[in-house]
Amino acid sequence: SYELTQPPSVSVSPGQTATITCSGSNLGDKYASWYQQKPGQSPVLVFYQDDKRPSGIPERFSGSNSGTTATLTISGTQAVDEADYYCQAWESTTAGVFGTGTSVTVL
């Protein structure tokens, strides 16, 4: 089965850049989506189709996807960005997969 692997945790200082990776076979050939989830809340879509940001999501969130790795970048990270982040893709048009998740800590 298709798997998406993320680092368990990422730490970043306020104002610095956080980079979260998501690795999967030929992931660059698919669209990758990214979700932010804070404790006790539903996931929120923060980036999708490799280069789209939903309305209301700050511009400090950006993404890229090439080869086997998709990347979510948070520039000028703020304390409010502390959360779990999940990548997601469709292995085929009928098989959805979520990444293993990354906990982002803003120190």
Next chain:
Amino acid sequence: QLQLQESGPGQVKSSEALSLTCTISGGSITTYGFYWGWIRQPPGKGLEWIGSFYFGRNVFYNPSLKSRVTVSLDTPKNQFSLRLNSVTPADTAVYYCARALSTDYGDNPDAFDIWGQGTLVTVSS
């Protein structure tokens, strides 16, 4: 503004069936260009996709759950439902319903852009 709301029992006994309903408000399950689906999250763990569908087409499921899961639609009520048979404590999770965008004029599912608040289902042994 479209909203999704999950409903159903919060507790189920092992070997029985889990049944949940997702009610859509502020939009229609028949709207062109959107997929709908179920996702779950065991306590303290990651997200797992369960199944999705596009109105008028077949439902497709996570292969690891396919033998036990059924997703059905109630178009007049603007609802869709999840049934998971033969549950065990490993099925204890927060269950979310969600809407997904699509690409290629509805041919391919894409990101889940709207989520329900989720409902915790505990399976007791």
